[in-house]
Amino acid sequence: MRIGLRTIKTVIAATLAIIIANYLGLTYPSTAGIIAILSVTNSKKSSFKVGIGRIIALFVAIIIAYGCYQLLGYTPLAFGLYLLIYIPIAARADMSEAIPVNSVLITHFLNEKSMRPELVKNAILLLLVGVGLALIANLYMPNVRDDIKSSKEKVDTYIKLLLLKMSEAFDTTSITTDCQLICEGAAKSISQGEDYARRHLDNHLLASDGYEISYFQMRRVQLNVLEDMVKLMAHIEVEEEVSEEIKHLLVRIYETYGEENDGMSLKKDVEKVYKHYETKPLPKTREEFENRARLYQFLTEIQTFIDIKVDFRG
Incomplete structure (x- = not known):
């Protein structure tokens, strides 16, 4: 015991x-x-x-x-x-x-x-x-800074892996299932990180900086967006040529993902992808139109994901 x-x-x-x-x-x-x-x-x-x-x-x-x-x-x-x-x-x-x-x-x-x-x-x-x-x-309380740092690293690892998985394919069921499992792991690490952050704040009588708590809350909001993207991804069926720009964008986010990245350069990358799709020929069938609409919604979710970080960095 x-x-x-x-x-x-x-x-x-x-x-x-x-x-x-x-x-x-x-x-x-x-x-x-x-x-x-x-x-x-x-x-x-x-x-x-x-x-x-x-x-x-x-x-x-x-x-x-x-x-x-x-x-x-x-x-x-x-x-x-x-x-x-x-x-x-x-x-x-x-x-x-x-x-x-x-x-x-x-x-x-x-x-x-x-x-x-x-x-x-x-x-x-x-x-x-x-x-x-x-x-x-109670003057002595264990330092949980290392636990906070570890939780951040776990969350980052999960989200980066999720971005990489989504960049690989939109219509592969097994990958979608993998993404759902990754989301569950990320959610657990975020909850654990929030608990450590609150404990750290409560153990400093004069501290009023809730940055760490806000950080994990920001990642939770981003994860909610990513979960919506995973659900949407399962219903997108387009040619590789059509989805190529979004795949490259996901890889770009994966490569530059981190606490210090303010997201401003990524916002410009999203704008470029929007302009790229504006030059594409219009869909010819109802099915193509619906899939293109889902792809556009997926891109909008990516923009929301980035905007959350931009707003957090202020």
Whole structure:
């Protein structure tokens, strides 16, 4: 059984939280450990958000609990009234994760039959120790830059292979099937890359650059266009002479494909192909016309594929 990094950090944070709470002479020190367990998350930003939210929510909880205990005494009914008021407020303030932790701290007042200042201080310190240790534990997060780079390379490889396959033939069923399998592989790599990119962004508290996420989203949009091209390709049946220019264009895109390519030169290549087809003789039969229309639509999809990258590079 493999023990993950989050598990190790949770164990360390919870253990240290209880030790520190004991050292400070706090009542109910194990609560600090439970708070630490519930506060260690998958990223720095989420851990920081959860921790700060719980601290703010605790002060709200203390105010509400004080009113309820003063009104009904230190009884289960008073605690029930506290929950009735506190839960909707915390949920509306997007602090639902604070409800169980802070409510446990509020039960300490119920057990002690008092809300003396030292007990209130005790509850605040328990929360600060637990949350603080969780935040410290989450200061270390594995670097996923290499994973992002690897995902980009996989996506690039899949898309380049797809372009090459489409350049080979439009009417070969086996190639069309191969293209569909390549699309599935590319989609999986894009999803994985987006996950790494989000994790990378969430682990930088002051970072606001979402380039990596935007990059994978751009590739996903391009892949959607390529999938439409694969479906269209299966229904195009034209002479090699007619499709030759588009084949050369696909090879050109394959050869120049990359993150740094802004796509501007490829846009000019597409315009040349459009002009080339304008000089071609008109179709003579309905079947030729329909196939030429599909070929023209295929070329339009290529232009869309390139425009997506051009717009992304801005």
